[in-house]
Amino acid sequence: MKWRVIALAENTAAQNMAIDHAVSDAVAAGGMPTLRFYTWKPNAVSIGTFQSMHDEVDVERCRQNGVDVVRRRTGGGAVYHDNKGEITYSVIAPEGGFSGITESYHIICGWIVKSLAILGITAEFKPINDICVAGKKISGNAQTRRQGVLLQHGTILYDVDVDTMFSLLKVPDEKIRDKMIAAVKERVTRVLNFADVSRDELYQALLKGFTDGKEWEFGTLTNDEKRRADELMRTMYSKDEWNFRR
Numbered sequence: 001m002k003w004r005v006i007a008l009a010e011n012t013a014a015q016n017m018a019i020d021h022a023v024s025d026a027v028a029a030g031g032m033p034t035l036r037f038y039t040w041k042p043n044a045v046s047i048g049t050f051q052s053m054h055d056e057v058d059v060e061r062c063r064q065n066g067v068d069v070v071r072r073r074t075g076g077g078a079v080y081h082d083n084k085g086e087i088t089y090s091v092i093a094p095e096g097g098f099s100g101i102t103e104s105y106h107i108i109c110g111w112i113v114k115s116l117a118i119l120g121i122t123a124e125f126k127p128i129n130d131i132c133v134a135g136k137k138i139s140g141n142a143q144t145r146r147q148g149v150l151l152q153h154g155t156i157l158y159d160v161d162v163d164t165m166f167s168l169l170k171v172p173d174e175k176i177r178d179k180m181i182a183a184v185k186e187r188v189t190r191v192l193n194f195a196d197v198s199r200d201e202l203y204q205a206l207l208k209g210f211t212d213g214k215e216w217e218f219g220t221l222t223n224d225e226k227r228r229a230d231e232l233m234r235t236m237y238s239k240d241e242w243n244f245r246r
Contacts, residue, residue, distance in 0.1 A: 001033055001093070001094075001097060001215075002032065002033075002214075002215040002216060002217070003032065003033050003034065003035055003093075003211070003214050003215065003216040003217075004032040004033070004034045004035070004216070004217065004218075004219035005034075005035045005036075005037075005207070005210075005211060005216050005217065005218050005219065006034060006035070006036040006037070006218075006219060006220065006221070007037065007218060008037040008038065008039070008087065008203050009037075009038050009039075010038070010039050010040070010041040010083070011038055011039075011040070011041070012040070012041065012042070012044075012068055013040055013044035013046060013068035013069065013070035013081070013237070014068070014070055014233045014237035014238040015229070015233055015237075016038055016040060016070075016088070017046070017070050017071075017072060017073070017232075017237045018229040018230070018232040018233040018236070018237045019036070019038075019221065019225075019229045020036075020073070020090050020092065020151060020153060021073065021228075021229070021232050021236075021237075022221070022225045022226075022228035022229035022232060023036070023090075023092045023221070023225055024092050024146065024147070024149045024151050025147075025228060026222065026224065026225050026228070027092050027093060027094065027149045028146075028147040028148060028149045031222070031225075032219070033091075033092065033093035033094065033097070034090070034091075034092045034093070034219075035089065035090070035091055035210050035211070035216070036089065036090040036092070037087060037088070037089050037203060037206060037207070038087075038088050038089075038090075039081075039083055039086070039087060039088065040068070040081040040082075040083055040088070041083050042066050042067060042068055042083065043065075043066075043067045043068070043080070043081060043082050043083050044067060044068035044069065044070060044080075044081045045057050045062060045067060045068070045069050045070075045078055045079065045080050045081070045168055045169070046069075046070050046071070046072050046078070046079050046081060047069075047070075047071050047072065047077075047078045047079075048071075048072060048074065048075045048076040048077055048078070048142065049071060049072055049073055049074060049075055049144075050075055050246070051071075051077070051078060051246065052246040053069060053071065053243055053244045053246070054244065055170065056077075056078040056169060056170055057069055057078060057168065057169060057170060058167070058168055058169065058170055061167060061168055062168055065168070067168060069243060070237055070243055071237075071242055071243045071245070072142065072153075073144050073146075073151070074142035074143060074144045074151065074152075074153065075142055075143075075144070076129075076140070076142040078169055079140065079155065080164070080165035080168055080169065081155065082159070082160075082161060082164070084158075084159065084199070085157065085158055085159040085160055085161060085190075086155045086156060086157050086158055086159075086160075087155070087156050087158060087199065087202060087203055087206060088153060088154065088155045088156075089112075089153060089154060089156070089206065089210065090151065090152070090153040091108050091150070091151070091152045091153070091210075092149065092150070092151050093149070093150055094148060094149060094150070095145050095148055095149060095150040096148070097150075098150055101128075101143065101145075102127060102128055104143065104150060104152070105125075105127065105128055105129050105141065105143065105152070106125055106127070108141070108152050109125045109129070109131050109139070109141060109154075110125060111209050111210045111212075112131050112139055112154070112156060112206070112209065113125060113131060113209075114209040114212060115156075115205045115206045115208065115209025115210065116131075116133070116138075116156075116191070116205070116209075117209075118205040118208055118209060119191070119194075119195045119197055119201070119202065119205050120194075120195055121133055121191065121194045121195055123138060123139075129141040129142065129143070129154075131156075133189055133193075133194060134189065134194075136186075136187055136188055136189035137187055137188050137189065138156065138157050138188075138189050138190065138191065139154055139155060139156045139157065140154055140155060141153070141154030141155075142154065156191070156202065156206065157188070157189070157190045157191065158190060158191045158192065158199050158202050159190050159191075159192055160188055160189075160190045162181055162184050162185050162188065163181065165184075166180065166181050166184070
């Protein structure tokens with residue numbers, strides 16, 4: 001199959017989730033399978049579809065610091081998205097082109113492993129949905145399947161600020177916050193620890209790794225996708241009824 005690639009772009013949290021949703025609808029209706037790369041501006045926290053915003057996120061602190069909050073349609077945990085510290089991707093395609101959930105994670109995460117290898121970084125896929133370098137997590141990924149369409153998105157950590165992340169997320173017991181921060185610093189890593197590259201160089205490597213062996217072309221959202229994304233942003237992803245529904 002031929003892929004449309006949407007080049008790296010900055011969007012708000014609501015825009016990012018609305019675009020993924022709109023493209024998924026388009027693919028369900030016969031549109032081109034799509035690879036998309038993006039960042040978040042302003043910084044944001046996204047939560048999994050089954051989580052409670054108030055349980056997971058210090059919403060007031062996010063507002064004070066100008067940090068967006070949004071609920072994803074995929075599962076998984078709360079994620080802090082730093083504008084300068086990561087690149088996020090989405091893969092949106094007919095699920096018939098992929099096998100089961102674990103196998104499809106393996107395939108798509110393999111594209112990230114290949115991308116990091118271009119930068120001289122040896123990474124490995126850790127089921128079910130993580131990628132690790134030197135035993136530490138450098139990428140987390142989440143997937144959903146609806147209307148016969150697979151949507152997988154994930155982040156690749158170029159840089160990471162664990163202290164800021166924990167200032168925006170809630171922890172079960174404040175007394176152990178420092179221990180939790182120390183533990184995460186031990187478990188999580190970043191591209192900059194292993195390669196002296198710019199974020200654009202990381203993006204170029206991801207572009208090569210994701211498109212290797214594929215027929216593809218750069219593209220943009222169609223007018224219908226833009227209209228649908230605008231509608232979803234207004235009526236769903238920017239609304240408390242969605243983001244705070246649990």
